[in-house]
Amino acid sequence: DTEVTQTPKHLVMGMTNKKSLKCEQHMGHRAMYWYKQKAKKPPELMFVYSYEKLSINESVPSRFSPECPNSSLLNLHLHALQPEDSALYLCASSQGVVRETQYFGPGTRLLVL
Amino acid sequence: QKEVEQDPGPLSVPEGAIVSLNCTYSNSAFQYFMWYRQYSRKGPELLMYTYSSGNKEDGRFTAQVDKSSKYISLFIRDSQPSDSATYLCAMTPNQAGTALIFGKGTTLSVSS
Numbered sequence: 057d058t059e060v061t062q063t064p065k066h067l068v069m070g071m072t073n074k075k076s077l078k079c080e081q082h083m084g085h086r087a088m089y090w091y092k093q094k095a096k097k098p099p100e101l102m103f104v105y106s107y108e109k110l111s112i113n114e115s116v117p118s119r120f121s122p123e124c125p126n127s128s129l130l131n132l133h134l135h136a137l138q139p140e141d142s143a144l145y146l147c148a149s150s151q152g153v154v155r156e157t158q159y160f161g162p163g164t165r166l167l168v169l
Numbered sequence: 170q171k172e173v174e175q176d177p178g179p180l181s182v183p184e185g186a187i188v189s190l191n192c193t194y195s196n197s198a199f200q201y202f203m204w205y206r207q208y209s210r211k212g213p214e215l216l217m218y219t220y221s222s223g224n225k226e227d228g229r230f231t232a233q234v235d236k237s238s239k240y241i242s243l244f245i246r247d248s249q250p251s252d253s254a255t256y257l258c259a260m261t262p263n264q265a266g267t268a269l270i271f272g273k274g275t276t277l278s279v280s281s
Binding site: 060062096097098099101104112114144146157158159160161162163165 | 177201203205210211212213214215218257268269271272273274
C-alpha cells in the first residue's frame with residue numbers, strides 16, 4: 057500500500073481564519089514533506105520532516121506552521137494567509153532521508169479569499 | 170540555466186502512438202531520477218524511478234537515463250487516452266537533506 061491521505065480535499069478560508077491541513081501515511085516512512093503547487097507549475101518544496109523533526113524549511117513565511125505529532129501524521133497550520141497563498145497543497149512521504157522515491161497524497165485545494 | 174529543463178508542451182498524439190518525454194539537467198550530482206504522472210487537480214503519482222544510468226521498463230513505460238549527456242527520457246508505448254496527463258520529471262543527489270528537483274512538467278493529450 058503506497059497511500060498518502062490528505063484532508064480536507066478542498067478548503068476555503070478568509071485572511072483572518074486559522075485552519076489546518078492534515079496528512080497521514082501508514083507505510084512506515086520516516087520522512088514527510090509539504091509542497092505547494094500553483095496551476096501549471098511543478099510542486100515547490102516547503103518543509104521536510106525527518107524522524108519527526110523539522111529538517112528543512114525552504115524560507116516559508118511564518119503564516120505556515122508545520123507540525124509532526126508522530127511518524128504517521130503531518131499537519132500544516134494556516135493563519136492570516138494571503139490570496140496569493142491559494143494553491144494545491146501536497147503532502148508526500150518517503151522511506152528515509154534519502155528522498156529518492158516520494159509518494160504524494162491527492163492534495164488539498166486551498167482558496168484564500 | 171535552470172537545474173532541470175523540461176518542455177511544457179502541450180504534446181498531442183493519436184491513440185497507439187509512441188510518446189517520448191524528455192528532461193535535461195545541469196547538476197552532475199543527481200543520482201536518482203523519477204517520473205511522476207499528474208492528472209488534473211490530483212496529486213503526482215510515481216510512475217518510474219531509476220538510480221544512475223540505464224534503462225528500466227514497466228509495462229508500456231520505459232525510463233532511460235544517460236548521465237553522460239545529462240538527459241533522461243520516458244517512453245510510453247501504445248499510448249491510451251487515459252495517459253493524458255502532465256508528466257513531471259524529478260531528480261535528486263544521493264545526499265541527505267537535499268531537495269527533489271522537479272521539471273516544469275509536460276502536458277500530454279492522447280486522442281482516440
